Amino acid sequence: YKASYWYSSFKFGMNCYYDSVTELDWVHSRLVCLSMGADLVSINTAEEQAFINGLLSPQVNAWIGLNDIHSEGKWKWVDGTAVTTTFWGPGQPNSYNGTNQDCGELVENSLMGQWNDEDCSAENIWICEK
Template identity: 40%
Template sequence: MESEITYAEVQFKNASPAEEVEVPQKKKKQEQRTQTYPPWLPWLISLLLLLVCAALVVALLVTHISRSCDEPTALQLNLTEWHCILAVPQGKGRGWKCCPEGWKRFQESCYYFSADQMPWDESQQNCSGMGSHLVVINTKAEQAFLYKQITPKNTYWGEGINLYIGLRAQEVGQWHWTDQTPYNVTAAFWRPGEPSNSTNEMCVVIHHEKQNLRNWNDVPCSIHSHRICETAAVTI
């Protein structure tokens, strides 16, 4: 008996074309999304933020420095009339040196010679109230300038005038300048025989006499004398 051969028809359900294409399309969309921004863009953004921060810091520093330079001193607030001299050639920045009207300029400082008289402590307070201090003499050139200012004709000062300077002793022989400048014996201009280093003579005056550059004298701090105030010249 011949064996029967049975054929079974097996059909496989093929995927639809739409389903075959669906997966690649999703992959393409994901690839497109991941490549939207170039890899160097975050570095560029970081660099720009850093530059902006640096620019802000520089601007703040410049503003602070400018305000510090332009901030008026007590002397500038109290006095409004100024006398200015061009100290450097034009075109080379800030070069006008200015002193209040009635003050005398020498190098980088302005000097005020008082017409009234008072004790040393009150003299220092008076100078301080104008944004200055009793004069501190550092060089022979400065001493010569002060001497010259006291000697012009038609002055209201007579011979033998005393003017307080910013030199004082807390202990006998221990001289100190009012602005804490170290006392330099080589730049001191005592009269012959001075200082007397007496316990009741702890302050110093310029005792003006003609043709005598060495004119410092220690005196009691309570005597009423004229004074010389000093402050830094204003540069504009």
């Protein structure tokens, strides 16, 4: 994919992270990550959550590798692993107004960010992890 998708890359622990400047739906965001040998980010610790949140501009939402596409209410990471540590915002996930919100996004805030479920066809920036 075009270099113009990328804003910058960062290293945290043993992994590299890439955040985009353009917006795509969740599936296409994941395809961009996969095309570079990466995938949408999986967040497993509070430190990683705070680091990812810090990559985002104020009040920006970014796709992460979280979804319940295959089984409603059973959130998994893109690599198929179960979600063990969560950072859901208050009342989330909620499939707002009965809509099909099967993809996870990180919503930046001044603390450490929060997760929200969103319609996979919405367009956000995204963060890849390699």
